[in-house]
Amino acid sequence: MTVVGDVVEATRDDFRDLVADGLVLVDVWGPWCARCLALMPHVDELAAQRDDLRVVKLEAPKARRLCMELKLMGLPAFLLFAGGEEVSRIADPNLTAQQLDSWLDESLARA
Incomplete structure (x- = not known):
C-alpha cells in the first residue's frame, strides 16, 4: 500500500483489507488507458x-488475477464497496467526470 495525498494505491496483496471497512471507491486504471489518465485529477479531487469515503487506486496490469476475480472487462472501472462488499460499479471507456460524479452520488444514496 502506498498513500499519495488522499488516495491509497492498492496492491493485490492488500486490496481486500483496504475495502473491508466503510465506504471505499476503487479506481481501476491502466497506464495505457487515456480516459483513466484524464480522470485521475478528478479522482484526486474527490479523495480530497x-x-x-476512502479512495483506492488499483493499477490493473499489476493486479491481473484480482481484476479477473472482480470480473473487470474494461477500463476505466470504478467500484464502490460498503463494508467489504461491492455495491455498485461503472466501467465505460468514454466515462466523463460528470458521469462519474452522478454515478457516485446515486450509488452512495443506495449504499
Missing part, C-alpha cells in the same frame, strides 16, 4: 473533498 469527500470525507465520507
Whole structure:
C-alpha cells in the first residue's frame, strides 16, 4: 500500500483489507488507458473533498488475477464497496467526470 495525498494505491496483496471497512471507491486504471489518465485529477479531487469515503487506486496490469476475480472487462472501472462488499460499479471507456460524479452520488444514496 502506498498513500499519495488522499488516495491509497492498492496492491493485490492488500486490496481486500483496504475495502473491508466503510465506504471505499476503487479506481481501476491502466497506464495505457487515456480516459483513466484524464480522470485521475478528478479522482484526486474527490479523495480530497469527500470525507465520507476512502479512495483506492488499483493499477490493473499489476493486479491481473484480482481484476479477473472482480470480473473487470474494461477500463476505466470504478467500484464502490460498503463494508467489504461491492455495491455498485461503472466501467465505460468514454466515462466523463460528470458521469462519474452522478454515478457516485446515486450509488452512495443506495449504499
